[in-house]
Amino acid sequence: xxxxxxxxxxxxxxxxxxxxxxxxxxxxxxxxxxxxxxxxxxxxxxxxxxxxxxxxxxxxxxxxxxxxxxxxxxxxxxxxxxxxxxxxxxxxxxxxxxxxxxxxxxxxxxxxxxxxxxxxxxxxxxxxxxxxxxxxxxxxxxxxxxxxxxxxxxxxxxxxxxxxxxxxxxxxxxxxxxxxxxxxxxxxxxxxxxxxxxxxxxxxxxxxxxxxxxxxxxxxxxxxxxxxxxxxxxxxxxxxxxxxxxxxxxxxxxxxxxxxxxxxxxxxxxxxxxxxxxxxxxxxxxxxxxxxxxxxxxxxxxxxxxxxxxxxxxxxxx
Numbered sequence: 001x002x003x004x005x006x007x008x009x010x011x012x013x014x015x016x017x018x019x020x021x022x023x024x025x026x027x028x029x030x031x032x033x034x035x036x037x038x039x040x041x042x043x044x045x046x047x048x049x050x051x052x053x054x055x056x057x058x059x060x061x062x063x064x065x066x067x068x069x070x071x072x073x074x075x076x077x078x079x080x081x082x083x084x085x086x087x088x089x090x091x092x093x094x095x096x097x098x099x100x101x102x103x104x105x106x107x108x109x110x111x112x113x114x115x116x117x118x119x120x121x122x123x124x125x126x127x128x129x130x131x132x133x134x135x136x137x138x139x140x141x142x143x144x145x146x147x148x149x150x151x152x153x154x155x156x157x158x159x160x161x162x163x164x165x166x167x168x169x170x171x172x173x174x175x176x177x178x179x180x181x182x183x184x185x186x187x188x189x190x191x192x193x194x195x196x197x198x199x200x201x202x203x204x205x206x207x208x209x210x211x212x213x214x215x216x217x218x219x220x221x222x223x224x225x226x227x228x229x230x231x232x233x234x235x236x237x238x239x240x241x242x243x244x245x246x247x248x249x250x251x252x253x254x255x256x257x258x259x260x261x262x263x264x265x266x267x268x269x270x271x272x273x274x275x276x277x278x279x280x281x282x283x284x285x286x287x288x289x290x291x292x293x294x295x296x297x298x299x300x301x302x303x304x305x306x307x308x309x310x311x312x313x314x315x316x317x318x
Contacts, residue, residue, distance in 0.1 A: 003075060005039040006068045008032045009047060013065060016054040091283030094123040096132040096144035098269060100201040100224045104243035109294035113287055120283045129203060136274060142284060147203045148270035157275040161288050164295055165302040168265035171245050171254045172237035179255035186261050190215040197227040197238030208262050209239060241267045
């Protein structure tokens, strides 16, 4: 039994004629007759009453018809699903992301992606850089947004699909002494932050900030969310990646403080995959394009491999 036989059977039922069904399927009448004979051998008896002016079903044919139609419907659904999967409308994608980028960067991008790809299953794991590298190496996620460049790239062949760079800003609540100044020296920051919040979003504290932190009589080493909570309530000042505090600055809940004698600080990250891993699925490639568009909209794209769609390429993609 094959699909051609089921299609012939169902078409004859609709047309109530072997000859009309043959013309509709663009095949010869002997061919359609042979297909029905082969199908009858499979089901164990005649499907049509022979000798009538129109093709009438036997009891066996009538009982078999709903199953034949269901089989054809399932096959059609499978073909459509396969097409959608090929074009990224269905499928799966898994992603690891730095906790500090999971909301401000990934959240809006993922909401937009789900709106256009509602049938794609997405798994997201947030964590710090070492955790994300473990998830990537263990195959729990196929891509990860991590600090870049990262030490592991020396030992593991990694492919950056998208590179990001955002400026780092010193912020404090409007009633904080540093916010009232609007500009300050590094020495003033060290002395007046009270406390200076040292935040865990970099692999290593940049040398300029390490020296500043050493000078601060009052400092706290805290996670990003803890630090943001504190500065919003007027406690201390800290250096944050722009996306973490942009909305708060724009709403007036926080103030950016210019530090006159510090060079511009930046946080770099990248969406990466293992070079030796299997090629990304169409759904995963569609997600990469959405992330690239989000980065371009925010103005934080620094450079990506030239290639597919929004500016990246998967070396294993067909």
